[in-house]
Amino acid sequence: MNKIGTWGLLALILVIVGGGGWAYWNYDLRWQPKTITKHQAEITAILEKSGWASPGLTKGRLYMVSFRTCPDCLRFKGEEFPGLHKAGVDTRVIEIARRDKNGVAKSTPVERTTVAELWIRRGTPEAWKLMEAWEAVPAEAWTAPGLTPADGDTGRTAIIEAGRSMTDELRPLLQANGITVSDPTGIRYPTLIWWNAKGEMRGCACEKRETYRFVRRELGVG
Secondary structure, eight states: OOHHHHHHHHHHHHHHHHHHHHHHHHHTGGGOOEEOOSSHHHHHHHHHTSOOBOOOOOSOEEEEEEOTTOHHHHHHHHHHHHHHHHTTOEEEEEEOOOOOBTTBOOSOHHHHHHHHHHHHTTTSHHHHHHHHHHHTSOGGGOOOTTOOOSTTOHHHHHHHHHHHHHHHHHHHHHHTTTOOOSBTTBOOSSEEEEEOTTOOEEEEEOOSGGGHHHHHHHTTOO
């Protein structure tokens, strides 16, 4: 084989290898969750003391940081929660009322009222029932019936701020483990954290459907 043919063959091989590597990154590697090896105890403590709502299942835990109108969060709940619950996974949803940003309101009084109540009812069947009732109607139609307004209530306002501070605390700890965040003051939604069959702590900013298959597989769903 002459030199031109040899170089042509080498170039073809490089293109094939490079293309295969790019395809692996684009369709698989970029969507894989991260193993959390740093600050495990701190992250776990932050999650466990937060105002999570769950169905009370016992075969695994999945923490989800969310806000009521987050479209990616609602999609994950709608598409993945039924299978996770069937597998016995306790989906611990932590709803927050986001801070205003650049003078633009990111939450409503009704949302703040409901989030505060969820945190107060933390980990009880009543918390899960409240969250289900909240999500059963359009966000703009929810009136938080029978709940004490958070605005003007010092204790409930402090709870809202605790939720916001939670994301501030999580942000650098997640970033230290390679989990990307949205900007210098926030995290991405939904942020998911769980433990796989090996006992490894895992996490991702699971905004895209491409991430779902890894969560399902590691939590023993289908």
